[in-house]
Amino acid sequence: MSEFLQQLLNGLSLGAIYALIALGYTMVYGVLRFINFAHSEVFMVGAFIGYYLGKLVPEGTLWGGLLVLAGAMIGCAILGILVERIVYRPLRGGPTINVLITAIGVSLLLQYTGQIVFGAAPRTFPPIFPAANFHLGTLTISSNQLFVIGVAVALMIGLQLIVFKTKIGTAMRAVSLNPKAAQLVGVNNNVVISFTFGLGSALAAAGGILYALNYPSIDPLMGVMPGLKAFVAAILGGIGNIPGAALGGLILGTVETFIGGSQFSTYKDAIAFAILIVILLCKPAGLLGKFTAEKV
Amino acid sequence: MLQVSGLQVSYGAIAALRGISFTIPEGAIVTLIGGNGAGKTTTLRTISGLLRAKTGKVEFLGEDITALPAHQIVARGLSHVPEGRMVFSNLTVEENLSMGAYLLSDKALIAKNRDYVFSIFPRMKERLKQTAGTLSGGEQQMLAIGRALMGNPKFLMLDEPSLGIAPRLISTIFEKIVEINKNHGITILLVEQNANLALEISQQAYVLETGSIVMSGESKKLRADPQLKATYLGG
Numbered sequence: 001m002s003e004f005l006q007q008l009l010n011g012l013s014l015g016a017i018y019a020l021i022a023l024g025y026t027m028v029y030g031v032l033r034f035i036n037f038a039h040s041e042v043f044m045v046g047a048f049i050g051y052y053l054g055k056l057v058p059e060g061t062l063w064g065g066l067l068v069l070a071g072a073m074i075g076c077a078i079l080g081i082l083v084e085r086i087v088y089r090p091l092r093g094g095p096t097i098n099v100l101i102t103a104i105g106v107s108l109l110l111q112y113t114g115q116i117v118f119g120a121a122p123r124t125f126p127p128i129f130p131a132a133n134f135h136l137g138t139l140t141i142s143s144n145q146l147f148v149i150g151v152a153v154a155l156m157i158g159l160q161l162i163v164f165k166t167k168i169g170t171a172m173r174a175v176s177l178n179p180k181a182a183q184l185v186g187v188n189n190n191v192v193i194s195f196t197f198g199l200g201s202a203l204a205a206a207g208g209i210l211y212a213l214n215y216p217s218i219d220p221l222m223g224v225m226p227g228l229k230a231f232v233a234a235i236l237g238g239i240g241n242i243p244g245a246a247l248g249g250l251i252l253g254t255v256e257t258f259i260g261g262s263q264f265s266t267y268k269d270a271i272a273f274a275i276l277i278v279i280l281l282c283k284p285a286g287l288l289g290k291f292t293a294e295k296v
Numbered sequence: 297m298l299q300v301s302g303l304q305v306s307y308g309a310i311a312a313l314r315g316i317s318f319t320i321p322e323g324a325i326v327t328l329i330g331g332n333g334a335g336k337t338t339t340l341r342t343i344s345g346l347l348r349a350k351t352g353k354v355e356f357l358g359e360d361i362t363a364l365p366a367h368q369i370v371a372r373g374l375s376h377v378p379e380g381r382m383v384f385s386n387l388t389v390e391e392n393l394s395m396g397a398y399l400l401s402d403k404a405l406i407a408k409n410r411d412y413v414f415s416i417f418p419r420m421k422e423r424l425k426q427t428a429g430t431l432s433g434g435e436q437q438m439l440a441i442g443r444a445l446m447g448n449p450k451f452l453m454l455d456e457p458s459l460g461i462a463p464r465l466i467s468t469i470f471e472k473i474v475e476i477n478k479n480h481g482i483t484i485l486l487v488e489q490n491a492n493l494a495l496e497i498s499q500q501a502y503v504l505e506t507g508s509i510v511m512s513g514e515s516k517k518l519r520a521d522p523q524l525k526a527t528y529l530g531g
Contacts (some may be wrong), residue, residue: 172385173391
């Protein structure tokens with residue numbers, strides 16, 4: 001029983017990170033109907049911004065850690081907005097496949113620019129938050145796990161408030177439902193799209209920092225696997241659906257952790273995709289998604 | 297109030313509008329009638345900035361708005377209720393209405409506009425918390441018009457408000473259109489396939505055929521025109 005709870009806790013903290021990244025995929029899909037494959041590299045850049053900022057603040061302090069987190073989120077928000085502005089916007093109006101392939105190009109560009117700028121060798125992420133282990137019966141909870149879950153939950157609640165309670169959030173939903181009608185009531189769709197990229201990228205940066213806290217070896221290719229899994233999580237929950245992305249992330253992280261702790265641990269990465277295939281066979285629109293036929 | 301001159305629009309190689317010109321005086325209801333594919337919707341979309349003109353000019357209140365993006369055209373008081381209503385289906389009626397006031401920040405004015413919408417379409421008040429996608433076609437049309445009114449327009453363009461609506465609701469909606477024009481002084485450009493109805497409530501009409509204006513004049517006179525009767529008014 002205690003092993004089960006321990007694994008559940010580990011799984012949820014991994015799943016919370018996947019969820020944060022998945023939210024960015026799903027929000028961008030919501031407003032632009034394409035998958036931003038460069039999103040996983042934004043996650044990586046977030047971890048590296050955290051790495052460099054972490055050297056500027058004293059290690060192991062709460063305020064220092066939060067400062068690093070905020071800095072990385074702001075940095076990545078700017079990166080996401082710039083990528084959309086410079087690369088994706090000129091292609092808007094053309095076939096979606098063009099943007100999709102360009103996104104893969106941006107992803108590779110960021111990976112290999114990362115290797116030049118940061119170096120290809122893995123670096124050790126500094127312990128920016130205070131570290132301690134708490135024991136609850138036989139259960140061991142690390143302070144990092146608490147930070148991961150705490151920060152992820154706080155950010156997801158914040159996102160929910162932005163999307164459902166603010167004017168710009170309502171505009172995001174309106175653009176996602178009908179971009180033409182949104183323009184006709186006076187929404188500047190470019191502003192909403194930039195905002196969406198900024199918001200999604202900030203969440204990916206937070207995901208990058210939290211991931212690096214738990215797996216402190218970071219390198220420019222670190223985004224590939226978590227990015228892919230978060231993409232699966234977004235599809236699993238129903239692409240374009242915000243609660244779906246969070247749910248998909250939690251499911252995927254938990255299942256992966258349980259498989260990792262079993263005799264089938266070699267297959268833990270493959271399982272993510274096996275789940276995806278099964279879910280899509282039974283529910284083509286994902287767990288919380290609504291199936292809408294694409295007009296041709 | 298609105299002056300369109302020499303407007304040409306094409307989709308790739310296909311010409312949709314072949315240089316049309318017309319004027320709409322302040323306070324009037326003007327209608328644009330014509331068959332399927334005549335270019336009525338294209339005309340409205342070009343005026344509201346959803347489509348770009350190849351040549352020609354659109355002037356609103358003396359200002360050239362031809363090259364402005366759609367969201368800046370709405371900001372000048374020209375509102376377009378699109379064909380097929382285009383309500384935000386997953387948003388509630390309340391959220392749809394507040395989206396209509398997206399460009400307004402004066403809370404008192406927004407509340408006043410809301411009361412005005414409720415006075416015209418009391419049913420919207422009853423449906424406030426319902427998502428727009430669950431409304432009937434007629435109710436969605438009311439919502440689409442209400443959403444446009446929330447932005448305090450001076451000029452309203454309505455694209456096929458009778459399309460896909462229960463017949464008994466059509467006359468209600470047309471009565472409301474007249475009411476909006478008379479009591480609130482909003483100039484209206486009405487695009488309709490139901491030419492009889494459109495000519496009945498308008499003062500002036502333009503007839504569009506394959507991208508050109510083929511006839512224009514007072515609505516009363518056009519209703520009596522034998523040629524128009526044969527083509528659009530069902531004998």
